[in-house]
Amino acid sequence: MPPIVEVDRLTIAFPDPARGWRRVVDGVTLNVEEGEAMGVVGESGCGKTLTALALVRLVPEPGRIVRGMVRIGGQDVLAAGERDLCSLRGGFVGFIFQEPTQALNPVRSVASQVSEAARLHGGASRPDEDALAIRLLAEVGLEDPERVARSYPHQLSGGQRQRVLLASALAADPKVVVADEPTSALDTVSQQRMVELLQELRQRRRLTLLFVSHDLDLVGRLVERVTVLYAGETVEVATRDALFAEPHHPYTRALVQARLAAGGFGERFPTVPGAVPRAGAWGHGCRFAPRCPYAFDRCLEARPALTALGDGSMVRCFLVSETEDADA
């Protein structure tokens, strides 16, 4: 069976007065098998959120998907008509975002917001909606779901609101759930609970889960495989265990080391010296070369290709494979 989510060489650009179109995502490849939990990690600005939005063609205006392939459940998303897109968005694919990106409507009750997706996609009838909302609120572990259903968002805590968003993402019985930094606004305890909840839901509902986060440690608790993004491109794909035990790309290695350092001493060390380059302002060579302790001449001149290693993992680095990216 083909992967349920397939993204290949995705390129997203925004108009830039000085440069015409600026490519802020350029070279993202992402494949997720049905029922799998995949992590998408990378520092802020690497293109995680835009990639997630591109899955259902919701890249914000005036951004454009200018190249690449996106398929969900075998369907070509970039060629899909409005009707197919509607059934993908919130139907086949449920989304939860970090608050307040996807804020709840302050003047509508929780029940009506939770059942909205069911109304749009499943045609639930009015009397069924409250029952459905209460059932979903209970499923995401909220105590006293009847009371929560009658509440308005301001009456709930951050952790409760995030669970409400999760309940509404589940309302239309999605096959795929995309969680983009779903715990970033939460304290450590609520974070841990949210991860446990996602794990539970995933098993019970046989979901395919895409867990997007800058926090490799958090991602590692939930997923089987990880796709690492750096500067708008995929630099490594591997199983969680292989990635932690033997990261191939120097950027992944730095992320793994930072995680160990943070775990060991209870503080966060900087990931790697230097910063992610401004999106689109990349040189011709490897985008990580300016920060890479192993970079040699060729890394500054040519862009390595994302290369399959044969065991299902992929890496974009001249230390591992000499192949150049033909699209560069």
Ligand SMILES: Nc1ncnc2c1ncn2[C@@H]1O[C@H](COP(=O)(O)OP(=O)(O)O)[C@@H](O)[C@H]1O
């Ligand atoms: N609405 C926008 N307009 C212009 N540029 C954008 C917009 N959204 C994102 N970008 C650019 O794309 C880059 C990647 O964004 P994003 O996908 O949100 O990164 P991440 O989620 O990994 O932090 C950003 O650093 C920014 O330069």
Ligand SMILES: [Mg+2]
């Ligand atoms: Mg983001």
